[in-house]
Amino acid sequence: MEGHVIVPLEKLSLELNNGGIMLNHDKDISALQEEISALRSRQRHLDHRRQEALDKLIDLKGSIRVFCRVRPSISANNFMTKSPVTVENEKIVVRAVGIKKEFSVDRVFDQESTQEDVFQEVKPILRSALDGHNVCILAYGQTGTGKTYTMEGNNGKLGIVPRAIQELFSHASQDSSSTYSFSISMLEVYMGTVRDLLTPRQPLFRSTECNTSSIISILATKSGAVEVEGLTDVAIQDLKKANQWYCRGRRARSTSWTNVNDVSSRSHCLTRITIKRSSGGTTEECSKLWLVDLGGSERLLKTGASGLTMDEGKAINLSLSALGDVIAALRRKRSHVPYRNSKLTQILSDSLGDGSKVLMVVHISPSDDDIGETVCSLSFAKRARSIESSKELSEDIKKLKQKRIAELDKEICDAEQELKDLNEQIKRAETSLEERKKLSSSACQALSDEKGSPRSTLVVVGHIDSAESPQATEKTKSRASHGSVPHFMSPTVCSRQRHSSASHSATKTRLTKSVNRYPAAELSGSHSFSYSSCKNAAKARSVAFSSSMPKMKCLPLKSDQINMSNNSIDSTAASAPRRRESFISRPAQRAPLHQHRRRMSSLT
Ligand SMILES: Nc1ncnc2c1ncn2[C@@H]1O[C@H](COP(=O)(O)OP(=O)(O)OP(=O)(O)O)[C@@H](O)[C@H]1O
Structure with a gap:
């Protein structure tokens, strides 16, 4: 053996293969990482542009926006009488005898x-909340005009609150540039006190003796943020949990029967979703989304209220009037805004003013009987609108404004579409990156297993003298990896015959040993683990010999002898490296290989 280089062939080819594979993986991984970071930076830039456009749009439309919803007629004979309320474009016209x-x-x-x-x-206003602005959506209107219907919904017709929660989760799952977390709180402002609707079950109360444990106080921090002390704030990980908590809060609300509504809300119900957003290592942004179902404004005589129900009605009216005053002061940009006049406005103070977005949906009835309340509600809406009414704007300015709004709408729409595409691209690139990383680590594992393995099939691949050049060594290596046999190793006819009979009997011996070692049940089971182990081991052995010495047929495993169908021998060594190791390392299988080695060395 002197002067011959003994190279573990299996190891050599695997190392070469793995080396090449790993190099490719590393290249792919860094290219993918670069691609993802470029996509992310484009995403941040685009999202910033979208936010700016949305802010401009909301400012242009007015940071306090007012919608009006007309409830369908519910009275049976209403189709006979003509409604005094008509809708013309974005205008509501109320007609009565002598007035329009x-x-x-x-x-x-x-x-x-x-x-x-x-x-x-x-x-769109929900996007503002996700972008970090405090947002407040209020349902205002006379008792029985559909405020709770709009906010909560009924009979499977979901209202704004459940849809908004759904939208927040849906957006969070699609936006890969930021991480969002949400929490929910619900409270009720009842007769001037604040009640937590998400505390562990409390008996429903509708009395002047308030449940003291439910009275919580409102604090304003130095930065102007409002904290409702002791209010339950539940982290909501998913939509299902969010809906469960929301339903729980709804059930705890104080309601009562009135002449106008069978289930009249006797309080203001406020749902707060706290949104925390962090994007790419930057500091966390926190915003609040308030969804408020206000108690019904009502004419006390008409609702037939008396006693407690009348007191509740008075309390509701007082706080609604305080809300009107706050909105009017904000609209006129007064230095003093009377937030402290009611608990409702105190709680909402950091979500009605500067930097916040407010949306008020004013509800009206189409009925003749409610014309007085309808006019009152619409006057409240007029007072609340932050922008001047279209009537007061000249036609030219109106047109310019509409044009700018359309441009911004398009800009936002385009940016959103592009962000969606970018998100998809990032997801695809991240999946590829994960796959590459897995492949790379398994190649790495295979290589380190091979290096640390005590056994390797030693094969004489060449004869060199100590002065052989590195190029020559390379050549030898390359020959070995390509499975070619040096000419001097080619067997003679005699040795082939001798070898053939010897190897045949050796194989027989080995197979007998193998079968003894692995019970028949394991070997014959067509899909059992043992079956595949043997199959892979057979493949692996074939790599060591059949690829390097095909003509010698050193290990002609006969499939019928061990009841393995389709046991074709292939030369792809990488297919099952681990199983190959465990099989070949057994002394029972090493013995015949050793015989071959000796025979081969005797040829040199
Ligand atoms: N747009 C609508 N479509 C169908 N039904 C509606 C609509 N608006 C209201 N309703 C129905 O009218 C009834 C009263 O509505 P709702 O309870 O929502 O009024 P409300 O303004 O919340 O009253 P309150 O102030 O007394 O709580 C409900 O039965 C509701 O389903």
Whole structure:
């Protein structure tokens, strides 16, 4: 053996293969990482542009927007009488004997409008909440005009709150540039006190003796943020949990029967979704989305209220009037805004003013009987609108404004589409990256297993003298990896015959040993683990010999002898490296290989 280089052939070819594979993997991985980081930076840039456009759009439309929704007629004989309320473009016209009043709002939803129609108009403001602005959506109106219907929905017709929650989760799952977390709180402002609707079950109360444990106080931090002390805030990981908590809060609300509504809300119900967003290592942004179902404004005589119900009605009216004053002060940009006049406005103070977006949906009844309340509600809406009514703007300015709004709408739409495409691209690139990393680590594992393995099939691949050049060594290696046999190793006819009979008997011996070692049940089981182990081991052995010495047929495994069908021998060594190791390392299988080695060395 002197002067011969003994190279573990299996190891050599595997190392070469793995080396090449790993190099390719590494290249792919860094290219993919670069691609992902470029896509992410484009995504951040685009999202920033979209946010700016949305802010401009909302400012242009007015940071306090007012919609009006007309409830369908519910009275049986209403189809006989003509409604005093008509909708013309974004105007509501109220006609009565001798009077005609017109009110302009940002959007009118007539009696045929669906929950989906309303939600489509609400959606952009939700994006503002996700972008870090405090947002407040309020349902205002006379008792029984559909505030709870719009906010909560009924009979499977989901309202704004459940749809908004759904939208937030849906957006969070699609936006790969940021991580969002949400939490929910629900409270009720009842008769001037604040009650937590998500605390462990409390008995429903509708009395002047308030449940003291439910009274919580409102604090304002130095930065102007408002904290409702002790209010339950539940982290919501998924939509299902969010809906469960929301339903729980709804059930805890105080309601009562009135002449006007069988299930009249006797309080203001406020749902708060706290949104925390962090994007790419930057600091976390926190915003609040308030969804408020206000108690019904009502004429106390008309609702037939008395006693406690009357007191509740008075409390509701007082806080609604305080809300009107706050909105009016904000609209006129007064230095003093009277937030402290009611608990409702105190709680909402950091979500109504500067930097916040407010959407008020004013509900009206189409009925003749409610004309007085309808005019009152629409006057409230007029007061609340932050922008001047279209009537007061000149036609030219109106046109310019509409044009700019359309441009911004398009800009936002395009940016959103591009962001969606980018998201898809990032997801695809991340999946490829994961796959590459897995492949690379398994190649790495295979290589280190091979290096650390105590056994390797030693094969004489060449004869060199100590002065052989590195190039020559390379050649030898390359020959070995390509499975070619040096000419001097080619067997003579005699040796072939001798070898053939010897190897045949050796194979027999080995197979007998193998069968003894692995019970028949394991070997004959067509899909058992042992079966595949043997199959792979056979393949692996074939690599060591058949690829390097095909003519010698050193290990002609006869499939019928061990009951393995389709046991074709292939030369792809990498197919099952681990199983190959465990099989070949057994002394029982090493013995015949050793015989071959000796025979081969005797040829040199
Ligand atoms: N747009 C609508 N489409 C169908 N039904 C509606 C609509 N608006 C209201 N309703 C129905 O009218 C009734 C009263 O509605 P709702 O309870 O929502 O009024 P509300 O303004 O919340 O009253 P309250 O102030 O007394 O709580 C409900 O039965 C509701 O289903």
